[in-house]
Amino acid sequence: MRRVRSFRAALAAAATAAAAVGLALTGTGTAQAATPLPNHVFAPYFEAWTGESPAALSAQSGAKHLTMAFLQTAAKGSCTPYWNGDTSMPIASSTFGADIKTIQAGGGDVIPSFGGYTADTTGTEIADSCTDVQQIAAAYEKVITTYDISRLDMDIEVDSLDNTAAIDRRNKAIKLVQDWAAANGRKVEISYTLPTTTHGPAGNGEALLRNAVANGTRVDVVNLMTFDYYDNQPHDMAQDTQTAAQGLYNLLAQLYPGKTPAQLWNMVGVTEMPGVDDFGKAETFSLANARTVYDWAVSKGINTLSFWALQRDNGNCAGGAAADNCSGIAQNTWDFTHIFAPFTSGTSTPSNDFSVALTPASGTVTAGQSATATVKTAVTKGAAQSVQLSVSGTPAGVTASLSPASVTAGGTSTLTLATTSAAASGTYTVTVTGAGTSGTHSATYSLTVTGGSGNQCTAAPWAKDKVYTGGQQVSYKSHGDPFPVRTFGGPTALFEYGGLRFLTDPTFDGPGDYPSAGPTLTKTAPSTATPADLGPVDVVLLSHDEHADNLDISGRALLADVPLTLTTPGGGERLGEKAKGLADWETVELERPGGGTVTVTGVPAIHGPGPREAVEPFTGQVVGFVLTGEGLPTVYVSGDNASLDAVKEIAERFAPVDTALLFAGAPRFPMLFDNNLIVLDSAQAAEATRILGARRVVPVHHDSWAHFTEGRDELEAAFTAAGLADRLDRDWLQRA
Structure with a gap:
């Protein structure tokens, strides 16, 4: 977040930085499956340096999920992260462990966040600080296993957004963590929290996401900080949230062209700053703005709704400037939380999905005969859904039929490919597509027709050791082309x-x-x-x-x-x-x-x-x-x-x-x-x-x-x- 730690916390970190030892984390914890976050989650930031109990504030406010800020190294060059860069707050059950277990037992969870404004401007964001990708990955894994959580957040802004070497290291480390999690049957999500303009991420934010794609790193959520625009323009903060998110959606559509609109919107997160932000009163996010954003977020189906920060959700400094512990506007304690909290919805149960397969996947017929295959559908996620089947790619002289043409996922259909004497000899790829509410899936059938009109081949068989000259014809597997x-x-x-x-x-x-x-x-x-x-x-x-x-x-x-x-x-x-x-x-x-x-x-x-x-x-x-x-x-x-x-x-x-x-x-x-x-x-x-x-x-x-x-x-x-x-x-x- 674009916030500076309290003076007390900064002094504590400075006093211990000289003694910090950058020991590499081994990440030897087991990868047992944590409970995934809901499909739509409200997770305000918790300022971890205040000495307060996250479990207590969660219970008082009604915010069941928290984003915990921040993890960073104690000194530049170190590979060991601590909460707030404070060596007295290591990644261990002794630091927030009991609080996090209490939150999880109540049906909530936390999202540990690496980075933040202070780390990103002092070289203590872990990928800025540490040049060893393996040690960065080990640190991420240790946080996951120590606190048994299913999402990590990367709050990358200011100087860290322009550190291209660190961006590449971070994404490579995340990919290692994702591979480790997959190999151990664990679901781990990654969110990137980024600054934004009123029309979407700036060029360095886009470059970070493109680097993630280039490294094969899965980004599950991109969380925009829809405040601190610093553009000296008049602002409707709710409208600005929507235009910024639309710009992000447009970028994600370019980066992930295979995703549906619903899937793309479910990669979007927004983080507001209740009341007056760091720029000043010209950028004030009101309770009315919060209600508008809530309704919009529900209608779009975005993934994450958040704000900076839980300790600011009160009116104790109404009329004042931005502060760590109050909003600067007239409000009751927890007003913003109570507006956003109902956003948390959905369950850890995967959304419905299905698969399509063909048995057998190939066949050979003489022109005038028919080939059949069984179309098998299966439920791969959630509950069964209706699947409409269709066929494409049949050549002239071949007619395809499906019986039945609609099944419930888990059911079967029979594909019949009837050929006539007009069918040309050759091998053709026929595609069966199933369409359901979750999307489409396809399977292919390789149909070889022999004895047909047109391209029936009578040339001598192809021989590996023979040298051919222009104009000569050969056959292979009874037809003129070796393979399509x-x-x-x-x-x-x-x-x-x-x-x-x-x-x-x-x-x-x-x-x-x-x-x-x-x-x-x-x-x-x-x-x-x-x-x-x-x-x-x-x-x-x-x-x-x-x-x-x-x-x-x-x-x-x-x-x-x-x-x-x-x-x-x-x-x-x-x-x-x-x-x-x-x-x-x-x-x-x-x-x-x-x-x-x-x-x-x-x-x-x-x-x-x-x-x-x-x-x-x-x-x-x-x-x-x-x-x-x-x-x-x-x-x-x-x-x-x-x-x-x-x-x-x-x-x-x-x-x-x-x-x-x-x-x-x-x-x-x-x-x-x-x-x-x-x-x-x-x-x-x-x-x-x-x-x-x-x-x-x-x-x-x-x-x-x-x-x-x-x-x-x-x-x-x-x-x-x-x-x-x-x-x-x-x-x-x-x-x-």
């Missing part, structure tokens, strides 16, 4: 290989700007699918994790649901236990569902002109992939590669290649490498095709981003000029 590759825009493609489903560089966010340490990346077109449309993914092939056009916010969230992500060695360290980094020529063996293995080999890729050692300091590590297996064709995924020399190395080991997914948008930036290419252009993609002896090329990463200088038209022209137009994937050409 679905592209969604940018670098993202989905294909099934050896019975496993692979996804490349997942990017599903909407259009918008992505600021970075280098040039700003601008997405110009939405993905043609959402993560929910994909069905199960077994492996993500991630060429690198450091640029938003290869791994965006939605893509990063998707990784949590995928068993394995293969990426660069550095990315393997950054992305956690489900990720594995591959060095050049390093392999991993993946078990196939029907027996046997798929081998994935990491292969060289250089994200710019020149040798790797000159390029990587600017654009980072990148890896390509080659997939091989017994009886399977060879598949190459280039990643963001600009080097034909790297392609030649790969060809020496793996040519001829059956299918190549080539990243080929000719991206350039004036400030990088004198505006030279950082990924293949169209002519180079054609040459790479020739070098690899590739039978089929699926171009990706040539659209949807402003930094591409060549696209579909240039690719078709270059392949035609090189006499390789027949190598371009048929489905890719038809999507023009």
